[in-house]
Amino acid sequence: MQRERVIVIGAGVGGLTSAALLAARGFDVTVLEATAAPGGKMRQVDSGGAQIDGGPTVFTMRDVFDAIFDSCGASLDDYLTLTTSTTLARHAWGNDRLDLFADRTASEDAIAAFAGPQEAAGYRRFCAEAKQIFTSLDKPFMRSQRGSPTRLAWEMGKVRFADLLTTRPFQTLWASLGDHFRDPRLRQLFGRYATYCGSSPFLCPGTLMLIAHVEARGVWLLDGGMHALARALERLAVERGAQFRYNAPVAEILVEHGRAAGVRLATGERLTAHSIVCNADPSAIADGRFGAAARGAVTGMTPAQRSHSALVWTAHSKTSGFPLSHHNVFFSDDYPAEFDALAAGKLPSYPTVYICAQDRDDQGVDRGGGPSGRERLQILVNAPANGDGPGFTEAEIDQCQSRMLEITGRAGLSLELPPAATVLSTPATFEALFPSTGGALYGRASHGWAASFRRQGARTLIPGIYCAGGSTHPGAGVPMAALSGGHAVDILLKDHGSMSRSMRTAMPGGISTPAATTAASA
Template sequence: MRSERVAIIGGGVGGLTAALLLAARGLDVILLERAATVGGKMRETVIGGRAIDAGPTVFTMRWVFDEILAQAGAALEDHLTLRPADILARHAWGAAARLDLHADIDASADAIGAFAGLDASRGYRAFCDRARRIYAVMEPAFIRAARPTPLSVAFAGGIGAFRDVSPFATLWQALGEHFGDPRLRQLFGRYATYCGCSPFHAPATLMLIAHVEQSGVWLVEGGMHRIARMLRLLAEARGATIRTGVEVTEILVGGGRATGVRLADGEVIACNAVIANADVAALAAGHFGAAAQRAVPRAGVAPRSLSAVTWAMLAEVEGFPLDRHNVFFGDESATEFADLFDHARLPDSPTVYVCAQDRGGGEYPVGRPERLLCLVNAPPCGDHFKPNATEIARCETNALALLARAGLRLTTSPENTVVTTPSGFEQLFPATGGALYGRTVHGWQASFQRQGAGTRLPGLYLAGGGIHPGAGVPMAAMSGRMAVERLMADLASTRRFHRMAMPGGMLMG
């Protein structure tokens, strides 16, 4: 099958997964990445000679990578060192209110009971059971399905199971059925932001994220970017060619199908198929030429999910016992998400996430600055409205003030801090406005409206966090696998009807 050549645009997790699986099946694979290194949104930055994860920081659904590597004849444990996190996240509301969620449901229930009372503990157990039931339906019927529909999900699990999925209630409404304490609704409502959404508009189906985390949050030794490097090395070992620092400007078409790509320097690479590991918005905006633009529906790229302002830094830490994952809540979720989605502005009282990358599983040795990634959600307006230096400084002041309310004091310097804003993410991922999760999943139908692996242009396939099954590292990997499965099925179908010589001198299709 080396005669079948596939060009992959973009070296994010979806593209790398596709490269690995195609190379393992014997195809001639060339992956082209615009940046200097692979990883896409799974990026890292180096400050003071120390690498800091500046993209995704949470590794869940390990089974996805176990399956993908097994398909390629490898084992995850031979290439990554993973440690299960005992504390999923540490949460704080000021200095007096603190709550840890644990990998063990009983430990979390006890902690919630001590935090908010016995009814809250019971509500949490019922919430966990509901999240488990939702996940049991959605994994086979949605996550693993190439093109799910509401009807296919309903038929797969039955009407009772579909009712458990709770597609017609918002996440915020469903949380009210389990938690009377507004702080707990605020905490679990944060799961909507994992998809770049608002808990006031996202479906209650997202409760399944609670079950995903309880099934295992893993700490990756060496940082999350090790996952991208692992996929690259495995793909190259199986024959894939990976080029970085090269930009694809056009997907070429001949005979009504994708036949190659053109690079910014004019080089043309011919191929039998193309996988674009890029945001659908980039194709719809014409960044890869008119033929690719017509291959996707423009309606499939809006509305946009959230962007972010991030601070990757080396900082001295005092006053708060950070764990690996920490969340500091502002005053009110309704105001925060109204600022983000209704007013398209940075919130005055943001929730702040802090990933302390030198912590987890023990005390951090005092005496040197720590590697931190701090994040606040932001509107995806990086292509038409760029917060100025004053607005970013005010956002930073508000975030630091919130951390200080919880007792956390950070000491850093400009040379030890790298700030990325929505406009910065727009430059990294053009045509997105800085949206980090594709389109939003507001409303019960939105999850089913994401673009799938196939397109209107034969020979062109899509992968990435903006493609079905959705945002997040494991989902992006799943999208790469789905693109490979769709491509291989199409190649098999094409070969089944190859031209052949028949007696009498006639060529039959």
């Protein structure tokens, strides 16, 4: 009996997840990827011969990936080596320094020593509220198909009516943090969680406090970096029968008689399929990047609705002075001014700087520098998503780099950016890789209480075309992109009602998989 073909466009996390789950269920899966490797934004960049993660660097919500591998009859631990991180991140304001830990008591003690016992008490209250918000939204929103605010309220109300009033949808994250912290540095630290989805803490809802609880549940370090996760998902899909074709950009999604019929590659080759999972940004479909016939499948996104982009340096560098951990943040002096500049389409005069020291463990031990004394670094500052416009001048980029080095230098960090071993990615770089985004790395910005409900869901207006990825529901981030791939598969399977009743669902228990018992508590 001939298996039904499904084409997956794009080998980002959402596409890889969909491919593995569908192949495990007997579909004939072909993944078409425009670049030479899997991962999408979770890519590696060759910087002077060193392969450095150029995208996401934080691995959380392990239970999501355990469920994917389990659903495919495999174990995540057989594909990846993961180490639980005890230090979540190191933060610096000039000479002031604060580490946060997986152990909440250790974080409380550190905050008390840093800012006093009242701030430690505020941190306890903040953690309790972040946990409550996460618990309220995990099953009815993140692990469920996209719905309306009314439906979400109904689902939450069935569990606990009081939760309807305590997720802070109408108060900004910055204002919400003021209820817990008086020290502006702590407000700045926890306000930075808004940037995890490319948003401003002055415009996004207080609901995003839940990200703090996501990290508190567990952060892991991956041998081989985050790109190893993409390779693991690729291997899982291949072992279940999926085929991957790289350097194979799709020029058109074919639509016949009102439904998906296949794709046409840039080479002119045509492949037939009645089901297509598109792991590109939905704006690319709406803008006609996949042909005129598919444009009506989704609604587009205006430049004003875009999340932030970034300037990202990947460098094989020598460092000294500051004791880098794996994750490090060097804060600017004026947070409101930083986000005012981004809103105006400009680079911040003095940006907050994130550095992932990929070769270091959470204790700061360099595990892979080698005799050269160099280590692999990803250095990131936020930037507006203007990659499809004039972009930035060389002078503007040079000034931003100088200010970035000034901010890190205030904390005592000396680092080299050797031209032969440093690659800079800009919003224009990301627009070229992910068309119709302007370089926005997180889809829509999470500004305003209704922003999350405006994200594209897995189902589109054209039968047979499904969406997955960090720009679709439930949102940005590696685990969210994986959940979106599971949502796409769930809907596709429902649309194929003839599937065996004995077949397991795309992710056990739907996408309400219980939290991993190995996660750190908070």
